[in-house]
Amino acid sequence: MSFILIRHGQSVSNQKNLFTGWYDAPLTSLGKEQAIEAGKILKEHHVHLDTVHTSLLTRTIQTTYLILETIDKLYLPVHKTWRLNGRHYGALEGMNKDQARKIYGEDQVKQWRRSYRAVPPLADTHSLCQRYPFLPPEVIPRGESLEQTRRRMEPYIEEVIQPELLQGRDVLVVAHGNVLRAFTMILENLSEEEVFKVEIQNAQPIVYDFHSDLSVAKKIIWTRSSY
Numbered sequence: 001m002s003f004i005l006i007r008h009g010q011s012v013s014n015q016k017n018l019f020t021g022w023y024d025a026p027l028t029s030l031g032k033e034q035a036i037e038a039g040k041i042l043k044e045h046h047v048h049l050d051t052v053h054t055s056l057l058t059r060t061i062q063t064t065y066l067i068l069e070t071i072d073k074l075y076l077p078v079h080k081t082w083r084l085n086g087r088h089y090g091a092l093e094g095m096n097k098d099q100a101r102k103i104y105g106e107d108q109v110k111q112w113r114r115s116y117r118a119v120p121p122l123a124d125t126h127s128l129c130q131r132y133p134f135l136p137p138e139v140i141p142r143g144e145s146l147e148q149t150r151r152r153m154e155p156y157i158e159e160v161i162q163p164e165l166l167q168g169r170d171v172l173v174v175a176h177g178n179v180l181r182a183f184t185m186i187l188e189n190l191s192e193e194e195v196f197k198v199e200i201q202n203a204q205p206i207v208y209d210f211h212s213d214l215s216v217a218k219k220i221i222w223t224r225s226s227y
């Protein structure tokens with residue numbers, strides 16, 4: 001089985017350098033091109049896929065379908081879940097990252113963005129209750145650390161993705177930078193210090209091969225220059 005992780009293409013918020021999280025920014029035209037390019041890379045590697053998992057946010061869903069269209073596999077099942085939504089950035093969502101550095105200082109912003117445990121200032125998420133009516137209001141995050149993001153991802157990984165991999169299925173996950181940092185931490189058994197340095201680029205396929213016990217046998221990031 002193989003397991004492929006892809007972050008969405010550039011979103012309108014990425015382009016404007018804004019904290020995004022659960023804010024629903026669509027792809028830019030560059031983001032759409034990046035998603036198609038990711039699909040071309042998968043196609044050139046003759047990738048086989050059985051299932052796809054993504055979040056409930058527009059940027060990942062658009063990326064998913066652009067990839068599937070490019071590889072002529074729009075028929076594949078796509079499972080969408082809030083548990084793969086981006087890390088909720090709390091009251092920082094919508095704020096420019098340079099502006100945040102000016103207000104809170106470089107170090108604080110770096111901690112919020114890259115440490116495992118720092119929780120951003122909390123937001124009022126009342127408006128999200130209409131968007132996620134199936135979630136009890138107390139479950140909707142008001143701001144998450146990477147650790148809290150990992151914890152709410154874990155049930156989905158354990159109950160849905162892991163069983164598919166154990167059955168030998170080839171699985172694609174299209175998600176968000178911090179969600180994929182958490183995946184990297186889990187798969188590669190990284191420490192808090194190691195995950196601090198992990199950066200995930202837009203629309204670059206990260207491919208894992210596993211041993212039968214799901215320990216990682218090989219990881220490769222496919223870019224245009226890697227083949």
Ligand SMILES: O=C(O)[C@@H](CO)OP(=O)(O)O
Pocket residue numbers: 014018019020021086087089113177178
């Ligand atoms: O704003 C966000 O949601 C994420 C990714 O765009 O930002 P960061 O790079 O700080 O993880």
